[in-house]
């Protein structure tokens with residue numbers, strides 16, 4: 001695996017009828033890199049993640065994971081959405097075990113052990129036998145994260161994973177994500193509206209321009225790791241977050257023959 005080889009996106013476009021959601025997106029993500037995607041509402045962030053997850057098909061271009069073209073969903077990619085999408089009729093433990101059913105060479109007992117291990121990692125020990133409805137939103141997201149990590153995906157795709165949580169729980173989950181990443185070092189792509197969340201977690205932040213969605217700029221986050229939410233109080237952090245915010249709200253340069261809508265027109 002070369003340095004830029006975990007995920008490669010080239011010339012990616014996605015149209016929904018007349019709506020050009022993405023146009024000419026190029027992006028390379030290295031193994032164990034944490035990359036966030038930010039941009040105005042409707043700029044195509046979720047569409048980009050869905051294309052990588054294989055839930056949507058590109059109109060043009062390619063998505064490759066470890067050199068293999070993405071043709072549909074697969075266990076090499078774990079996905080965490082804003083809503084936890086746990087099966088309500090199964091306990092938390094069974095939800096994780098269910099996701100492990102396709103793992104070759106894992107006995108029932110192995111699946112149970114693996115589920116307990118990952119539920120422990122996200123701080124859910126003691127809640128294995130709870131049903132999703134008995135858990136808070138934050139705990140449900142912990143379970144969803146455990147489920148996605150349990151089968152060892154090569155890339156973790158997260159679409160506003162903490163967007164539905166209250167501010168305090170959101171902060172706790174950001175700390176958890178930082179800790180998990182420090183311990184497991186996997187490749188993560190995080191879509192978020194929260195600039196501070198993007199900066200504190202990421203090695204690079206991709207700023208997208210509004211419709212049609214394109215990569216406007218990619219910024220390095222030169223803040224030392226391991227990080228904690230306390231990193232957000234530094235001047236270096238605040239300056240970078242301010243620069244990203246300015247980029248999101250700045251009107252993009254029109255391309256010749258382009259049809260950009262001003263950022264303010266995005267809802």
Ligand SMILES: Nc1ncnc2c1ncn2[C@@H]1O[C@H](COP(=O)(O)OP(=O)(O)OP(=O)(O)O)[C@@H](O)[C@H]1O
Nearest residue numbers: 016019020021040041042043044045046047048211
């Ligand atoms: N299935 C679909 N059918 C038609 N249009 C779609 C579909 N999915 C997305 N779009 C359109 O594509 C554009 C990009 O949508 P997308 O949800 O990817 O943006 P986003 O940046 O994730 O937005 P938000 O930040 O509000 O979640 C929008 O104009 C949206 O209306």
